[in-house]
Amino acid sequence: MKSFQFLTLPIFLFTVLVSYSQNETKTTKSKEFKVEFEQFSLDNGLHVILHIDRSDPVVAVALTSHVGSAREKAGRTGFAHLFEHLLFLESENLGKGGLDKMSARIGGSGANGSTSRDRTNYFQTVPKDALEKMIWAEADKLGYFINTVTDPVLAKEKQVVKNEKRQSYDNRPYGNNFAVINKNLYPENHPYHWEVIGSLEDLQNASLQDVKDFYNRWYIPNNVTLTIAGDFDVKQAKAWVQKYFGEIKRGEAIPKMEKQPVTLTETKKFYFEDNFARLPQLTLTWPSVYEYHPDSYALEVLASYLSKGKKAPLYKALVEDKKLTDEVELSQYNSEIAGQYILNVVAFDKTELNTVMTGINEAFKNFENQGISQQDLDRIKAGQETAFYNGLSSVLGKGFQLAQYEIFAGTPDFINQDVKNILAVTKEDVMRVYKKYIKDKHFIATSFVPKGEANLALEGSTLAKIVEEKIIEGKEESFDASIAATYAKTASSFDRSIEPIYGASPEVVLPTVWKEKSPSGLTVLGIENHEVPLVQFQMQIKGGLLLENPAKIGVSNMLAQLLTKGTKNRTPEQLENAIESLGATINAFATDESILITGNTLAKNYNETMKLVQEIVLEPRWDTIEFDLIKQSTLSQVIQQKADPNSIARNEFKKLVYGKESILMNNRIGTENSINSITIDDLKTYYNQNISPSVTNFQIVGAISRAQVNSSLATLNKNWKPKEVTIPTTKIADAPANSKIYFYDVPGAKQSVIRIGYSALAATDSDFYPADIMNYRLGGGSFASQLTQELREGKGYTYGIGSSFIGSNNKGPFTIYSGVRSNVTYESVRLIKEIVEQYGKNFNENDLNVTKGYLIKSNAREFETMASKLNMLYEISNYNFPVDYAKQRENTVKNIAIDDIKALSDKYLNANKMIYLIVGDAETQLQKLEQIGFGIPVLLNKTENNN
Template sequence: MKNFYLLITICLGLTFNLQAQTNSSKFTVDFETFSLENGLKVILHQDTSDPVVAVALTAHVGSAREKEGRTGFAHLFEHLLFLESENLGKGGLDKLSARIGGSGANGSTSRDRTNYFQTVPKDALEKMIWAEADKLGFFINTVTEPVLAKEKQVVKNEKRQSVDNRPYGHTFYVVDKNLYPKGHPYNWQVIGSLEDLQNATLQDVKDFYNQWYVPNNVILTISGDFDKAQAREWVHKYFDEIKRGPDILKLEKQPVNLEKTKRLYHEDNFAKLPELTLTWPTVYSYHKDSFALEILATYLAKGKNAPLYKKIVEEEKLSGSVSMFNYTSELAGQLMLQVRAYEGKDLDSVKTAIDQAFKEFEKTGIPPKDLTRIKAGLETDFYNSISSVLGKGFQLAQYEIFANDPNFINKEITKLLAVTPEDVKRVYNTYIKDKNLVATSFVPKGQPELALKNSTKAEVVEEVIKENTEDNFDASKTATYKKTRSSFDRSKEPAYHGKPELESPDIWTANMPSGMKVMGITNNEVPLIRFSLEIKGGQMLEQVNKAGVSNLLAGLMTKGTASKTPAELEEAIEMLGASIRVNASEEKISISGNTLARNYSETMELVKEILLEPRWDENEFSLLKQQTLSDLQEQEGEPRSIARNQFKKLVFGSNILSFNQKGTQATVEQLTLEDLKKYYHENLSPMMATFLSVGAVTKKEAIQSLKSISANWAPKPVSFPDVPEFKAPAKSKIYFYNVPGAKQSELFFGAPALPATNEDFYPVEVMNYRLGGGGFASRLTQELREGKGYTYGIRSGFSEGTYKAPFFITSGVRTNITFEATKLIQDILKEYSKSFSAEDLEVTKSFMIKSNARKFETLTSKLRMLQDISAYGYSQDYIKEREKLVEELSVLEIQDLAKKYINPDKMYFLIVGDAESQLKKLEELGYGKPVLLNPED
């Protein structure tokens, strides 16, 4: 990933995609394709529901096309392609994105493909086509030695953050090294090794680009509100003259067959709990057996009825959860089963329980009812996957590359629905029963006895952190190069076309007799409904000695009802293709979910049972309590979680908000079922509740679905404690939490600022855009990542709350520049109120106003809008009001806001890292001797 703010989920197994059948009576998505003479394949999908368009460039190249010794190169190249091109100039798509109100230029790399994507207001489509063509045909001359040196550091920081500095981060490295033989293209990781990244040369970059980034190996997808004839014209204009590359040889499928079972263990520096991972070789994407394997994995591990869950979690009480998934790629696949056991549990006991569950499955197979239940959820998944124009573009390109047909969905649905209980049993016998596998045991440091017996020590390359070992570079240096010839002047940025009109969705409201409020937006774009019953309270109503009680209550509410066992309730929800979740946060408890429109009434009947007819199951409470204690223990080894938890303590002091929302080991241990009942009866009231719904549901239908809930939910007043006026420290100080051997330092800086209800809240968000809220348009990112290569990502922001919530800056930085990174942040903060310029304001205004075109695209974004209105009292037309506010803001007003709310001399500077190598130097920041926060043994 190029951008750490946006997480793109790549489905590991079966995914529903797009149906392009125009004669189907079901929901359809029409598309058309054409190819240029140079081989570029173009897919167009028109969707006029929102004034936005998504443009994606997908190259059929990933880590599988690399050479050994140059691993991680496809991913490194993904980063490079954003930095500059001949006609966009330095900053490339990132600067363009900020000006045009885009979602942020981003990309991702997998084993077999790399994609680049962005959603923009529809008036900027020609600009995006121009920009994407510039990357494909007019890029390589801009890459210089300093550029390459800097981006190596960024990618290495990404590896440290996502792999080296995380519990269980090396699992896939160990699995793939032993599942795929040497020379197999899946033997190495997509992100590569630090050594290989460091050894990458400028010539490697040029060779890679010339071989793989050619039109005949790339797909361009355009999805959204645009004129197809005009889009075709622009595609021809900007892409036609890019030369075709050499023919690309198709890689043959390379499934693997293990000659023997391999058992390996690794003592993990960050892990607090032992984890067992079992991996069997299976099949490549879209193989005929992939559909049954996906259903098999779901049945065996997911939910109360799953054999593995029942045996491992409920009967043997070895773990709080089980995960199983079929991970398919273009050339091969692997079925993976993971169990993170409770503290001190021998993984041999976990393996024994797994074997017992398998034996039981061998006797019974999958019951037809469970097969029906699993299939029922897939229709909802399908509609969720196409709720954005970008998601549609992703899916079309995926099918084109890996199935050679974007219309493959017709065959896939047929194959999925045709899966029988016999098919599920057959793939189990073919790929799992008595088959060789790779078994990895990741255990806490110093506890190798917890690993599977007869395991050998895994080969894991651990980085040794040393001072002054990274290459020096000057990222500000402008590259000089001879521009690639073109038949027209490509340096001239295309104009906007039209002006997208922001149309705020109509919001309807109502009040129920019980005092419950109702708000909704009716939208029939897809036959789905998202809803959330928001009950004011949450952590805010807890006593300090009962910290975590609302979280436990939320967890228990979906574990059965008075008339349904936990398994029966889960089954009833899934048979509707629905999902219902209960979540506790700082200021509310929410019962939320989504469902097919046709099943809305039945889903709300289940919501009523969950809310008003709790089961209070003793066994489930005991299980949930153990899972929570295990989660808290796990967080103690994860540097990011440590930083988040310690920062709350500094900012909120002794207030309940200073606690982890799950509580502490001490408070959770002593919580009883009676504590949950007391909280439930005293604090859950319709007078404090608002029901929000968006999607294919009318006001009348929503009110009708709530009548029984309202009639049977007794109203009662709830008193809320006064929240203190949290204050910034009188003087900044450094706080340090020691994690010996940390590969990165986690930074968490900030201080109490203002509530979301304050009239300054949105103006300070505007002010923060150029500081650290605007991704690659922000100074923190430009100076720490792009200028120095210190980090993979950094951001700043203002937390939301009705109380005085904090301003924060958070980042993971290379351990050996902890001081330098902190000093640079300190300098940026000190200068920001003085240096914010008219140009900064122009870019900020352009983004803030133009990005509004994307505000209401998905049901999720519409629901979030209702949540903000409900929680903070915003007007229904607050988006338009904010647009006017932004237009009127001046440079001086922004500078005054920065002075008022960001003061680096009155801030908590929290660092989680390796104290032995980093602590002493931090005294040079001028904030005194750092305070060590680790609890005394």
């Protein structure tokens, strides 16, 4: 992906699932649900799909090219993904910075893209007044781009993609697993033999002519689909599409790629000692079917039944009976010409994977003997119905869905056949595909085990061949990304350098919020919205880590998990089945300051879902077997985090920022010692003392009225007795008087994870939002930020970097975060320090205009999704914000001046009073950091390399 956000967008598109209703006799009836659309093609072959949705004043525009890694050649891999990056940088008329710069000005969601084996897409949601600008920009990328790519541009973007590979594959546990699988599942001449991101060697060897040849072959109108979804005028949109795309020349015809299923003639087993793994992982992969193959529907049901939930044969064998793991994953990865079926198990510490394999075989035998019941088939389909509507909850989701069918099924109309295929799945189909694709069939087995623990690998495994990069000081290719490209502009019938003007400004209407305070003390906030027949809610019980005994850290985390493992009158399995039969999800988890119970359900099943929530809250089961499983699972998480550089950085930074006197300095899941000391009685004590409506907020959004919500909570309010709960204040460390560098050694790390910051502001502080405004151009504005422009776009040091203020009712940290190539650790830290030091001094009128333009215009899409509306209610209920706080913030943005930004920068961005944490390879990087000027770095851990 081009995006570097740490909470990333999904790479692969939605699969539309069935919508159906269940009557009292358990028979299944289809219920038609259509996404209306219009489609047409230009003379040059560009296919266009239009969908109207006037629920919000926004439009999503997606450009999808039918090219992914499968269209590459051996020795020239990674081109499709490299292109995804390049197309954002510049085009002839957009200029340097391309769509990223424009996105900041127009209030877009951020230009983004993703690459798969078979397609590359580019997408963004914008206020509806910017639609013509987006069509102009997307056309410029497609038809007027390639001249802007120069050798320096290519050299810089190679470094960015390499950093993405290090971050996503080479510097994380099990990151190379799928490279081993695909290399051995698919023969060398198969298009899926290599990874989407390609090899580092191929990327480095790519020439400018290679890039141009790839572009001219695949980035042509007759290989592209343009999707526009949202609130717009169809006639006008068609005219704009014709104007801006119409004269781009058609390319050579693209032959259809034939299906290429694979067959294994033997089972192949491989192992690898993973530098970043602390737990053994076993993955089994079978050849499977292509996207929308008739058997793919039954295979989807099979995967769900075998692995998900208490009834699942794999769960029963591996989790409940043998206690080898806390989770089993089984899924199909179907692509255009072939597919694979993947079973993955991360086992507990020191577990021999042969025992896992034995458990898998036992589970399969049990399934063969028992099969799947009609009740379980119906239960799985109920979940598919909710998933279907979730996929339609944004205009971008609708646009993606239509493009998916057009490209891989030949027409958006395939939605009707897709539904029929899902409904047609029978119990017999599920057993048939199991026997056809899994039972006694050959597979690829990969055992990724911790360093020095090859004895845990599956018996008969051979060492996997993985090419590990050697990062050498001063050996990276140099470039100057500031050199402007010189070229003759591509001819056009009109002046494309003139950016279209805005349309009529959209009227931003804030959602109507209602609020109730019940006699029990429960506070309820809601937004009624009927765009899709769904309801989402969250019950926030304040406390979390703040209410824990410092000697027993992890209690609230374990309690949250145990709450959904059965109730007084329902076993864990019965509760799970009751939830799933409604097509609902109910989850519980702990944060530093709360326990949250969240739900997602069809509106028609909301009341029944809430009855189950009431049981969970008022009638916990206290299942000791489940408690033991949760305890073991949590211990495994702690062990695994010790080897993951990003987890290490998060946990160590908390300690440094919050300080030893604050309970918030702890990793809320606990330590090995604290978890081992926790008993189920500790959870009961926390529950009896702290779970009370008096400290609970209930936030709800969806196709449900205020009266219906109040009615659904009546019994809960009556039976949930309030207690006196005092949320303690916690002392949080001040910013350091002088900066200091801390280093955590991860020998052999390909990247250094950087965290820089200090304890700054609470969300309720009057300066919090102004400081957030100030931070936009520093690191909060993605590609509009100076940190990204300097470290990624200018130097190629990183795949992504950002900065943020995070706070609650307690003071939270200001943080700069990134992962950089190991051998530029010192250079990156030095550059970050310089940028922070100069930020306020250099802040100018253009910076202010970009900041204001984005923050004001982005309000049009601020509350489009149900999740964003739910977050609005969260902020209102927790921080006592007024219901129109978004409008008030807009006024703050309008009135802020350059001098205000400079004053805020002086107050909150002192580079000499921050904590600098580096997680990386101490042997090569530690000593150089002394040159930053903050003294000798403090080594936080001892390893063989630094003893």
